[in-house]
Amino acid sequence: MRLSTNWMFQQSLGTMLNQQSALAAAQNQVSSGKRINVASDDPAGAGRMVSLDHIIAANTQYTANIDAANTRLNTSQSTLNSVNDLYNSARDLTLQALNGSLSDSDRQAIAVQLGQMRDQLLQMANTTDATGQALFAGTSNTSAPFVKNADGSVSYTGNESQPHASIGSGLTVPVGESGSSLFMGLPPGNGQFVASAGAANTGTLVVGSNEVSDPAAYAAGIATNGGYTLTFDGAGNWTATDASGNPAVDAGGNPLTGTYAPGGSISFNGLTVNLSGTPQAGDTVGIQSGGSQDVFTTFNNMISALQSGGSSPQMVNVLNRQLESLDQAQAGVSRAEVDIGGRTNALTAQRAAYQDLNVTYKSTLSDTRDVDVYSAISQLSIQSAALQASQQVFAQVKSMSLFNYIK
Incomplete structure (x- = not known):
């Protein structure tokens, strides 16, 4: 086999170039602290890095x-x-x-x-x-x-x-x-209905707190009657009419009537209304469901009632209703x-x-991307020594020529 001088030069030069490239890569890892600086360093790892970067950014x-x-x-x-x-x-x-x-x-x-x-x-x-x-x-x-x-x-x-x-x-x-x-x-009211004294009442009747005591009975009664108006006579007796002005009825279809004693309450069809004072003949209490009222109107109603002067039952009834709202x-x-x-x-x-x-993702990203500094420095030293050895060998090889023996 014939080994020419040109072939030896090319082999030595190729070896040194490869070692210089490896040395440059090792230097880059040490200086950047990263194992992957370009995708070609580790294509699979670079893909994982992109995915982790997107997750961390999100x-x-x-x-x-x-x-x-x-x-x-x-x-x-x-x-x-x-x-x-x-x-x-x-x-x-x-x-x-x-x-x-x-x-x-x-x-x-x-x-x-x-x-x-x-x-x-x-x-x-x-x-x-x-x-x-x-x-x-x-x-x-x-x-x-x-x-x-x-x-x-x-x-x-x-x-x-x-x-x-x-x-x-x-x-x-x-x-x-x-x-x-x-x-x-x-x-308004208790959240399900409003019970309010009639504006034209002449007695001292005041509507107090009210509640739904039986939701099912209340719902059935409202569905049947729509609403109620209680009308009192001069003896404390009351009768109820529905939203259309017809006699209101209970669950059995019987007309709603009763007797009120001052300071007592009136209960029917799943609702209870507490009252105080004495009604005069023709005084009424309206019971209405549904509707709504904004809180600013509530304040305006309270202000108007107080500005009207006096402490009449009408003012007390208005304030009671606004307190409910x-x-x-x-x-x-x-x-x-x-x-x-x-x-x-x-x-x-x-x-x-x-x-x-993020702690987990960043740790995984670091494991994938970052370099072990100690290993990188060691590898850099190895690559540097290898390059120096190659250069020294080349210096010896280049002097090995036939002309050196002729002279």
Whole structure:
């Protein structure tokens, strides 16, 4: 076999170039701290890196969404706490106004305070988050969903939907409330019916608390009669008519009649109405189901009743009914607070899950991408020594020529 000088040179040069390439790769790993710097270093590992990077980026974005949602929900919770406190104060003032020993000027002063509370409530209902979006506008972009009209009433310009934040693949959580359900479309009375004294009553009859004692019987009675009007004679006897003015009936089809004793109650068809005072002939009590009333109207009704002056049964009846409506508004706020608390807990749990997952994903990414520094430094030393040895061998080989023996 013939070995030419040119062949030996090419072999030596090829070996040194390969070793220089290996040395450069080792130097790159040591300087970057990464085992995979380009996809050709490890195609399968590079694919895993891309997948892990996408997962970590998605989890990071979901975590940011959770933080933003938490901020918004915490603002809502704080605002609703303030609303609840305002309702408690308004209730205390109204109960104080029912004290018969108060003068007209005292009640006028309470009316002024309730007016200030109503305006403060309007401001709370229009609270915005850190981005300027209204908390209680549903998904509407309006920054002031509650607008006070010239007649003192309040209109809602938001919508009924709830905004949602994406906190996972296919997982969303509501981050806002519809102001309509919180402040506008509230059930009056005890939440199922309203019992109110007739405006033309001449006696001292006052309607107190009322309740549904038998839901099934109540529902059947309302379905049959639609509503009731109790009419009293001068001897305390009462008869009931239905929504059409015809004699109301019980479950057996018998006309509803009875006798009322001052300070007692009237019960029929699954409902109970507590009364006080003495009715005059022709005085009435209306019992109506359904309907709704916004909380701003509740405040306006209380203010108007107090501004009318005196402590007449009519004023007491109005305030009693508005207190019931205020209780319904407060119950709605309490339900929303519980709901928000549940969502906040869910967000906290989801955020913790992402933190744990990111630790696992980043550890896996590091195992796939990063280099063992000690091994890399050792490999760098080996490659450097190999290159130096190759260079020294080449220096010897290049002098091995026939002409060296001729001279």
